[in-house]
Amino acid sequence: MFVRLGSTAGATPPPRDRVAEAERLRRDRGTGHVAAILKAGHGVPWGHVAAAYEELRAAGLPVDRIGFLGTQIPGEALRAAAVLPPVPPIAPVVLSTALELWTELELEEPEPQIPEMD
């Protein structure tokens, strides 16, 4: 089962919301393992993807496996796989034993920087 963390409307939730949701899921399910499934638009800067991973690590979540949406990944991910190229599938044993954490990044443009006023 995939757990979607993020907005389907295209907005990326604040980092603290993703981390809080991940912590709640881990507590409720009683599992110590988290596999992160990254879904990001092609144009998303690497810095955003890296930051999402860093946030999860900093929260103490054992995100020790990373998956990418691809044509060979079963289930819900398959239907959304068109945006990414084929990649090696995640081993079934991983899918069955780990909590899947779907970190969704759909930012295409960075937030505008507003200069400070004196």
Place this chain on the structure above:
Amino acid sequence: MRKTLLCGALIGLAAACGRKHPAVELPPALAAAPHVSAGRPALTVTLTADGRILVARRQVDLDGLSAALHAAAVEREPLPGSSLYAARLVVRLRVDRAAPWQHVQWLLTLLAEERVWRTRFVYADPVFGEVDREWNLPRDGP
């Protein structure tokens, strides 16, 4: 297409300019995130914002990257006749924060195809400088 985007027009040696590795704007590290423990020496691959790939300080294209991985794996641990030559190779990926995610995917896909599963991404830490984060790729089997 992807090779064109990633490699640019120049193939050959990149200017080292006296630096250990080519300069890129790395994503910032969070102090609370765990650092990777020291292990076997890793091969450093750099992806710049404009799509150039460098192995150590040497610029390569995607085909050249495969050859470089082979060479590095054999240099570190010769395994004559083994198809898993790169399975024990550790690759550090220094990716500019502005590089498109798609370019990173291509790198990861190539690494997975070459059975290089043990990867690290490099972040910039204000205290420790460059720090590594483990980012192991999924294997195509148990």
